[in-house]
Amino acid sequence: MGNSPLGTFLPLILLVVVFYFLLIRPQRKRQQEALQMQNSLTPGARVMTTTGLFATVAAVEDDDVVLELAPGVETRWVKASIGRVLTPVDSEPEADTPLTDGHDTGDGDDTSTKQS
Template identity: 75%
Template sequence: MGNNPLGTFLPLILLVVVFYFLLIRPQRKRQQEALQMQSSLAPGARVVTTTGLFATVVGFEDDDVLLEIAPGVQTKWLKGAIGRVVTPTEDATEELADDNPVADGPDTTDGDDSSTKQS
């Protein structure tokens, strides 16, 4: 009985093709976009590192980038650690979040406010 070798390997070939289009190709595209973004960085750009640190690009040294994380405070990072460039709208959202007051401590009220009770 002649088994068709193409019929035997067709599911495996389809699996490899699906694997390529669902996993490998999108990952390569993301890597290329990240490399392009990192190579197009310029001083003054607001960025977010892969660890979530917001900073401003100050300068470059070989494969490193100098980031200003606070006025007068500069740190050296690898270009690969830059996760994304922050747009002005995202930057404004960050500043609004920083303006929210933080509670000084736990709420010390006992919840039994007699002035709000009605007789």
């Protein structure tokens, strides 16, 4: 029989290598980046938790972070629950520039205030 042991295991070996480069390696990289971001948290940073809550870091203690949701409202979270650190927007739109692209999208009626 012409089948060699290497010929039967070669597709399996190739499959493992493909899985490593397409799935395992990028996932490890994302985990390391998230861990680095969580360890670099400092008080005053604006963050978003993994559940979508926006807050400001009030204090960092070991594996916990105290987040200030509103003035005087603080909650304690695990560092792993911080999804990302938000960067402040540098430029604000000027008062003279319109917020729309200039195209009329309707017949002039404001549909948000219409009553049925």
